[in-house]
Every structure is written in structure tokens, then in C-alpha cells.
Amino acid sequence: MDLIHPHSVPDVVETLREASARRRRLLVAGGRAHIDKGNPCEVDAELWTTMLDELVAYEPAEMVAVVGAGMRVGDLARALGEHGQEWPVDAPPQATVGGVIAAGASSPRRLSVGAVRDTVLEVELVTGDGRLVRSGARTVKNVTGYDVHKLVVGSLGTLGVIVRVALKVRPLPALRRTVRAPGGPEAARGALQAVPLPAGVLALPDEVEIRLEGWPERVKVMQRNWIGRSEGALIRFAIEGLDAELEVFTTRPDTIYGATFMVIAPEHPVLESMARLRPAVEGRGVLEMAAELSAENHRAMLVPPGCAHGFLTLEPDSLVLYFVSAAHDPARERGVRWNDPTFAIAWPFEPRVVSARDRAHPDFAPNFHLAA
Amino acid sequence: MEASTRSEDRVARAREALEEVLGPERVLADPLALALYARDASMVEGGCALVALPSSVDEVVACVRVAAEHGLPIVPRGSGTGLAGGATPIGEALVVVTTKMDRILEIRPEDRLAWVEPGVRNLDLANALAPYGFTYAPDPSSQQTCSIGGNVSTNAGGPHCLAYGVTSNHVLAVDLVLPDGTLERLGSEAPEAAGYDLRGAVVGSEGTLGVVVAACVRLTPLPPALRTMLFDFETVEDCAATVSAIIASGVVPAAVEMMDRGIVVAAERFAHAGYPTDAAAILIVEVDGTQGAVEAQSRAVLEAARANRCRSVRVAADETERALIWKGRKSAFGAVAQIAPHYHLHDCVVPRTKLAPVLTGIYAIAERYGLVITNVFHAGDGNLHPLLSFDRRVPGTLERVLRASEEIVRLCVEAGGALSGEHGIGLEKREFMPLVFTAEDLTAQACVRAAFDPEGRMNPHKVLPAGARCGDFAMAFGQDAAEAAARLPEGAWI
Numbered sequence: 001m002d003l004i005h006p007h008s009v010p011d012v013v014e015t016l017r018e019a020s021a022r023r024r025r026l027l028v029a030g031g032r033a034h035i036d037k038g039n040p041c042e043v044d045a046e047l048w049t050t051m052l053d054e055l056v057a058y059e060p061a062e063m064v065a066v067v068g069a070g071m072r073v074g075d076l077a078r079a080l081g082e083h084g085q086e087w088p089v090d091a092p093p094q095a096t097v098g099g100v101i102a103a104g105a106s107s108p109r110r111l112s113v114g115a116v117r118d119t120v121l122e123v124e125l126v127t128g129d130g131r132l133v134r135s136g137a138r139t140v141k142n143v144t145g146y147d148v149h150k151l152v153v154g155s156l157g158t159l160g161v162i163v164r165v166a167l168k169v170r171p172l173p174a175l176r177r178t179v180r181a182p183g184g185p186e187a188a189r190g191a192l193q194a195v196p197l198p199a200g201v202l203a204l205p206d207e208v209e210i211r212l213e214g215w216p217e218r219v220k221v222m223q224r225n226w227i228g229r230s231e232g233a234l235i236r237f238a239i240e241g242l243d244a245e246l247e248v249f250t251t252r253p254d255t256i257y258g259a260t261f262m263v264i265a266p267e268h269p270v271l272e273s274m275a276r277l278r279p280a281v282e283g284r285g286v287l288e289m290a291a292e293l294s295a296e297n298h299r300a301m302l303v304p305p306g307c308a309h310g311f312l313t314l315e316p317d318s319l320v321l322y323f324v325s326a327a328h329d330p331a332r333e334r335g336v337r338w339n340d341p342t343f344a345i346a347w348p349f350e351p352r353v354v355s356a357r358d359r360a361h362p363d364f365a366p367n368f369h370l371a372a
Numbered sequence: 373m374e375a376s377t378r379s380e381d382r383v384a385r386a387r388e389a390l391e392e393v394l395g396p397e398r399v400l401a402d403p404l405a406l407a408l409y410a411r412d413a414s415m416v417e418g419g420c421a422l423v424a425l426p427s428s429v430d431e432v433v434a435c436v437r438v439a440a441e442h443g444l445p446i447v448p449r450g451s452g453t454g455l456a457g458g459a460t461p462i463g464e465a466l467v468v469v470t471t472k473m474d475r476i477l478e479i480r481p482e483d484r485l486a487w488v489e490p491g492v493r494n495l496d497l498a499n500a501l502a503p504y505g506f507t508y509a510p511d512p513s514s515q516q517t518c519s520i521g522g523n524v525s526t527n528a529g530g531p532h533c534l535a536y537g538v539t540s541n542h543v544l545a546v547d548l549v550l551p552d553g554t555l556e557r558l559g560s561e562a563p564e565a566a567g568y569d570l571r572g573a574v575v576g577s578e579g580t581l582g583v584v585v586a587a588c589v590r591l592t593p594l595p596p597a598l599r600t601m602l603f604d605f606e607t608v609e610d611c612a613a614t615v616s617a618i619i620a621s622g623v624v625p626a627a628v629e630m631m632d633r634g635i636v637v638a639a640e641r642f643a644h645a646g647y648p649t650d651a652a653a654i655l656i657v658e659v660d661g662t663q664g665a666v667e668a669q670s671r672a673v674l675e676a677a678r679a680n681r682c683r684s685v686r687v688a689a690d691e692t693e694r695a696l697i698w699k700g701r702k703s704a705f706g707a708v709a710q711i712a713p714h715y716h717l718h719d720c721v722v723p724r725t726k727l728a729p730v731l732t733g734i735y736a737i738a739e740r741y742g743l744v745i746t747n748v749f750h751a752g753d754g755n756l757h758p759l760l761s762f763d764r765r766v767p768g769t770l771e772r773v774l775r776a777s778e779e780i781v782r783l784c785v786e787a788g789g790a791l792s793g794e795h796g797i798g799l800e801k802r803e804f805m806p807l808v809f810t811a812e813d814l815t816a817q818a819c820v821r822a823a824f825d826p827e828g829r830m831n832p833h834k835v836l837p838a839g840a841r842c843g844d845f846a847m848a849f850g851q852d853a854a855e856a857a858a859r860l861p862e863g864a865w866i
Contacts, residue, residue, distance in 0.1 A: 061619055061724070118540070135817070139722065139788075140721075141538060141790075143538075144792050145836075146817040147576055197593060214661065215664055
């Protein structure tokens with residue numbers, strides 16, 4: 001099967017004119033996040049929109065972003081996030097803007113942020129026979145003519161190729177919280193009535209998830225209203241070596257027989273004291289985690305301050321990009337050798353190439369490595 | 373229908389058929405009634421042959437069938453408050469008025485939806501929902517009079533659409549009688565129906581795709597707290613800059629409304645809202661949400677206004693004062709009658725960062741044509757309502773107004789704007805459509821219309837400019853299908 005990867009809107013127009021004249025059937029593909037939706041069909045070629053990823057116009061004070069339909073949702077989120085704004089769809093980062101619109105894939109926060117269709121202000125579409133059609137306007141409000149762009153939302157690529165769109169964006173909420181509680185659809189119904197203006201209430205078979213967002217005070221009030229209505233127990237866990245306690249609220253204290261690990265929010269105040277505690281517990285166990293990063297899985301890793309990290313490339317000619325959050329200071333740089341006995345890392349295989357400097361790191365010694 | 377049939381006969385027979393269904397009292401044909409229904413709230417005057425006032429879905433279906441049988445165009449009409457001529461009939465039309473269908477069919481607070489007939493008035497619906505802790509968010513200034521059917525047809529807006537979105541965001545489904553008399557439900561009670569969003573195409577289609585006979589609307593929870601503030605400024609520029617500063621600060625208030633001195637003076641004389649009549653412009657800002665959200669947003673709004681030299685701030689102390697502040701705003705269009713007997717109201721939308729330069733340009737145009745212009749509008753979403761006041765009995769005045777109007781429209785389009793934000797295109801603006809759309813864009817729109825109404829019988833002459841045709845739908849204009857197909861490249865898929 002052929003792959004067509006147009007670079008520009010005129011490219012798409014040309015492609016579709018030709019395909020139409022030659023009666024070739026095309027499947028429009030973006031980030032492939034929703035490619036299995038709709039009826040499977042036999043096609044002669046795939047048309048990929050991912051090169052149409054231009055940020056055409058974005059004026060934050062306007063809260064309107066005009067983008068190429070092939071732009072990745074993750075890239076758009078970054079561009080908008082720099083100005084404290086978001087396109088509220090919550091699609092996977094590798095999904096494309098055009099794909100989300102074609103699939104009509106709304107956010108679980110739809111209750112408060114609205115459906116995808118409410119955020120699409122203008123669409124430029126190349127029809128099957130290669131005509132470029134624009135509908136809507138780059139303004140937040142508009143009733144000029146028929147809303148052809150509304151028909152495109154959820155049309156799964158059957159009306160043409162979405163090439164460019166104007167989106168209504170919104171300020172990122174100042175605070176977000178997710179509350180999970182036992183129950184099911186019935187509990188969700190209760191939550192909808194008890195919590196003022198939730199962003200979303202998701203009912204799972206035996207759980208309910210309530211998404212809260214907005215201004216700090218507002219979220220806290222919503223959280224209080226919900227938690228205040230739940231019956232349960234506040235359990236305090238002592239922390240060894242520290243004069244502090246972790247408070248945990250649960251609606252199911254009967255399920256707790258012990259705790260193997262605890263997850264703490266990154267802004268929890270106890271973290272600072274625990275970080276200071278680390279040298280004291282050194283030697284009693286080191287937390288270790290690994291993940292595979294690849295161009296295909298679009299993953300990245302955030303290494304928190306105070307943690308060591310290492311990369312092992314799995315293929316020839318791998319390209320690794322990394323950013324550091326502070327200026328580099330050679331005097332304060334410390335390194336751990338890949339085969340340091342303190343950590344005894346179980347690499348999937350022995351590294352073939354290690355730089356001379358990294359090979360020469362001394363064995364781990366707290367007063368050297370943690371002193372910087 | 374035979375071509376030789378004389379038109380009076382057709383109308384007479386249609387009238388007879390309609391009277392059989394509706395009874396003679398709900399079919400109007402006397403000259404006074406025909407003159408009353410020959411226009412809406414716009415400047416355009418048309419004419420019609422018959423007026424029908426059905427009170428049920430079945431009766432609407434019967435009206436549409438009678439019109440089809442006797443070859444009469446159909447013009448659906450709600451309360452007639454439209455400002456673009458969307459409900460102004462032309463030629464030998466049958467006007468189907470839906471104001472007798474004014475029942476709220478059901479309110480389901482748990483599902484956050486309500487089913488209503490098209491003639492239900494906007495404010496009546498909001499009032500009926502209030503005891504349940506909900507409202508219907510779109511609130512056009514004409515909300516005491518305008519109907520939900522009309523709101524759906526024009527995709528109506530209102531001050532509170534800034535935070536809550538326009539009518540389309542609040543309509544889940546519509547029941548539509550198509551031009552051939554079939555009844556279709558488009559959309560569903562679910563937040564989003566699967567398949568093509570035909571509901572979305574019908575909302576805002578100005579009665580050209582069918583007659584809306586019921587709507588399923590979304591209920592919006594009434595905010596636990598809100599605060600209404602009134603700011604005044606010494607210059608229009610500072611006032612407009614405050615709007616941009618508020619939006620840029622990350623706050624989306626429930627409403628941001630701007631009024632300039634001319635309209636403030638007129639509204640104050642009428643509403644006695646305590647507006648500062650010596651200010652160049654005032655800004656009404658309403659924020660809502662939980663108490664904490666209201667506090668945080670108020671602080672940001674105040675900061676934005678102070679940074680742009682606001683002269684004073686008035687915060688509504690209670691519901692009575694809030695209602696008074698809004699009364700002045702919502703009755704502004706009535707109050708302008710004190711300036712001159714006629715007005716021409718615009719509805720352009722511009723990017724909100726362009727408000728100040730566009731307003732300056734509009735004042736310059738009015739001055740050049742020697743016209744009185746006032747501005748009262750939804751500043752938060754860039755939706756301008758320049759209002760030209762005049763006396764059309766003075767020879768030459770109407771021509772000057774129309775020329776100034778065209779310049780205002782062109783100015784807004786050049787600033788990156790759209791022709792209409794909430795009133796619609798109707799008859800008034802259809803010839804401006806090529807300013808913002810290419811021939812291909814308009815063809816696509818004509819195709820959407822032809823898919824619903826292949827014979828072009830629903831509200832003809834509206835929205836699309838003369839000459840916009842759907843080439844792919846040979847049926848639409850009586851051409852032979854084979855002939856139309858021959859114009860396409862061989863084997864091309866359409």
C-alpha cells in the first residue's frame with residue numbers, strides 16, 4: 001500500500017485531485033490514536049497529515065490558535081502551556097489535532113470544558129475531489145453561513161482531509177484534583193449533585209472518579225463537599241526517623257492490613273524532610289526504576305533532582321536528547337559507574353561503549369557523591 | 373403543479389387546505405396580518421401570501437405538506453425578533469409561526485436536559501429551570517420575547533455566552549420537519565451523538581433546512597456565587613484595552629459588556645441604573661463560580677481595570693442592584709428610540725485584541741457620513757454592535773446609512789473578523805458573504821442546504837448570496853442529473 005505524506009495544503013489538494021481522477025481510495029491518518037474507529041475499509045493508499053504541523057497563528061490574549069491539522073496534541077499542549085492555556089481534549093500526546101476532531105474525541109472533562117465540537121471555530125477541508133473549502137471564522141463567536149465545520153467533527157475522515165483548524169482555547173486551571181471513591185454509577189449520581197461544578201464525574205463499575213479544577217479555593221471547596229459527604233477514616237502513618245506523620249483519608253479502612261508503598265504528591269511538604277533523611281537511610285535500599293524510550297512510544301523521562309540516571313542505547317545510531325534544569329557546573333558534577341557494586345544495576349546487557357570519563361567514576365561514597 | 377396555474381388560485385387552494393387542518397382562525401390572509409408578518413426586527417420589508425399558526429408537530433407537518441403541494445415557499449418564524457431579515461418572507465410565501473407551540477415538554481434535572489417546543493420564550497425557560505438550580509445559558513438581550521426555535525435557527529448568543537458558549541453548545545437534539553414533511557430527530561439526548569453532527573448544521577441555519585418543532589436543551593447549573601461590577605473610563609481605548617487585559621490574565625468572566633457614552637446616556641434616561649453619564653465608556657463585568665473563584669477572578673479583573681486607568685468601580689451589593697445594572701444593558705436597544713426613530717444595528721465580530729482600533733475606525737466612518745453612532749456590545753468575545761440612529765423619512769438618509777454600514781462591515785472583515793456573531797446573515801448580509809468566503813466555500817454551503825432542501829423551498833433567498841449553487845446536486849435547480857454529472861471530470865468522485 002502506498003503512503004502519501006504531503007508537506008503542504010496545495011500538496012493535499014493535488015493528491016486528492018489525482019486520487020479522485022484515478023479512483024484511488026485513501027485513508028486519512030494522523031497520529032493513529034483513533035485509526036480503529038469506524039468500519040474497517042479497504043484502501044489503495046494512506047494519506048498522512050503529520051507534516052502539516054505548523055502553528056499558523058496564536059495570539060494568547062485572543063485565546064484562539066490556528067494550527068495545521070497534523071500537529072501533535074502534545075506539541076500543541078506545550079505551545080499553549082507556555083502561555084498558561086490549553087485545548088481541552090485530553091487526547092494522547094501523539095494524537096494529531098485533525099485526528100481528534102475527525103474522531104470527535106471529547107475530554108472526560110466535557111461536563112465543564114465542553115465537547116470537541118464546541119472548540120472548533122474554523123476548518124479548512126480538502127474534499128475528496130480536491131477542493132479546498134473553508135468554513136467558520138477565527139473568532140470565538142460567529143454565525144456567518146452554514147457550519148460545514150460542525151459536520152466535519154466526528155466524520156472520521158469521510159468528508160475530506162482536515163488540513164487546518166482554528167481552535168478555541170482556554171486558560172489552564174490554576175489547580176486540578178482527582179478524587180476517587182468506591183461506588184459505581186449510583187455514587188457518581190450522588191457526586192454530581194453534591195459537588196458544585198465538577199470538571200468531570202466518571203463512573204466505573206465499582207468506583208467513581210471526580211475531576212475538579214479551577215481556582216484554588218474553588219477546588220478545595222468542591223473537594224471538601226465531596227470528601228465531607230464520604231464516610232471513612234483518617235489514618236495517620238508514622239514515618240521512621242522523622243517527627244512527621246502522613247495523613248491518609250480512606251472510605252474503606254476495612255481493606256487496610258498494612259502498606260507496602262505510599263504515593264506522595266510532589267508538592268507534599270513532608271517530601272523536603274524526607275529528602276534530608278536520605279543520607280541517613282543510605283545503604284538500606286535504593287529506589288530504582290527503568291523505562292524504554294523510543295521514537296515510536298514518544299516517551300520521555302523526568303529525573304527528579306537528587307536522583308542519578310543512566311542511558312543504555314538499544315539500537316545502533318540512537319539519538320538521545322536531554323535537557324538539564326540548572327546550569328552545568330563541572331566542579332559539582334558527580335557520576336556513578338555503570339557497574340558500581342552499591343547499586344548493582346541489572347542492565348539488560350553489558351554496555352559495549354562507555355566513555356573514558358564514565359568508566360573512571362570512583363565507587364559510590366556518600367561523603368563524595370552526596371556532598372555537592 | 374402545472375406551470376399555467378394562476379398564483380391567486382394556488383394561494384386560495386392552499387388556504388383552503390390549511391383551514392381544513394388548522395381551522396379558519398389560525399390561518400391568516402387579511403392585508404393587515406400579511407403586512408405584520410412581512411417583516412421581522414430588521415430594516416428589510418418583504419411580503420407573504422399566507423400565515424399559519426400551528427400548535428402541534430402534526431399541524432406543522434400538514435402546513436409543510438400543503439405548501440409543498442401548492443408550490444409555496446415556507447418561511448419559519450418564531451417571535452420575529454431577528455435582526456438580519458432571516459424571518460422576513462419574500463414573494464408568495466407561507467409563513468409558519470411557531471409561537472403557539474409554547475410548551476415545556478419535560479425538565480429532567482438528573483439528566484441535565486429539557487425538551488421544549490419552539491415557541492417557548494427564552495426567559496420563560498430560564499425561569500422554569502431556576503427552581504431546579506439550573507438555567508438555560510444563552511441569554512439574548514431580547515430574551516423576554518425571543519423564542520427557543522428562533523434561538524436555534526440563528527444560533528443566538530447573549531452576554532453570558534462568553535463563558536458558557538452560544539446556542540449550539542446548549543442544544544443536544546432538534547426535531548426537524550423537512551421540506552417534504554418528514555420528521556427527523558437530529559442529535560440525541562447523549563452529550564454527543566455518533567455519526568455526522570447534523571444537529572450542528574441545523575443550529576444557525578436560519579430556517580433554511582426545515583422547521584424546528586422541538587429542541588432538547590442542556591441545563592447549566594446556576595453558579596453558587598456571582599459578582600457584577602461596573603467600571604467607567606475616560607477614553608474608549610482604555611475601556612477596550614481592559615477587555616484584552618482581562619482575557620490575557622487568564623480569567624474568562626461570565627460576561628464582559630461595553631457601552632459607550634451615547635448609549636449610556638440613552639439607557640440611563642430609560643432604566644435609571646445609575647450609570648455614570650459623563651464617562652466615555654463603561655464596562656459591565658460579571659464573574660461567577662464558587663465563592664473562592666469569584667474572589668480570585670474579581671481581583672484579576674480589578675487589577676486589569678486599574679492598570680488601564682479605570683475611573684471608578686461599582687460592585688452590585690445585592691440581586692436588586694445587579695438586576696438594575698443589567699436592565700440598563702438589556703434595554704439599550706429600546707432606549708435608542710430617544711435618539712432617532714430608526715436604527716440599523718450591526719453584529720460584526722473581530723479578534724478581541726483589535727477592539728480599540730476597530731472602534732476608532734467605526735467612529736471615523738460615522739463622522740464621515742454625518743451619522744449618530746453608539747456602541748453597546750459583547751466586548752469579551754469581540755462581538756461589536758455598532759448602532760446607527762437615523763430618521764429614514766429624511767430623504768437620502770437611508771442611503772447614507774447603508775453606505776456607512778458597508779464600510780463598517782469591510783473594516784471588521786479586514787481586521788480578521790466575521791460578518792455576524794449572533795444575529796445571522798438573513799437577507800441583510802447575504803451579499804457580503806463573498807467578502808469572507810470563496811466561491812468553493814459557498815458551493816460547499818449550498819450543498820449542505822441542498823441536501824436538506826433539494827427544491828429550495830425552505831426560506832429561499834436567505835443566507836447565501838444570489839448565484840451560490842450546489843453544482844453537485846442537479847436536482848436542486850431542476851437540471852438534468854446527467855448534464856450536471858457531465859461537467860465533472862470523468863470518473864471523479866464527488
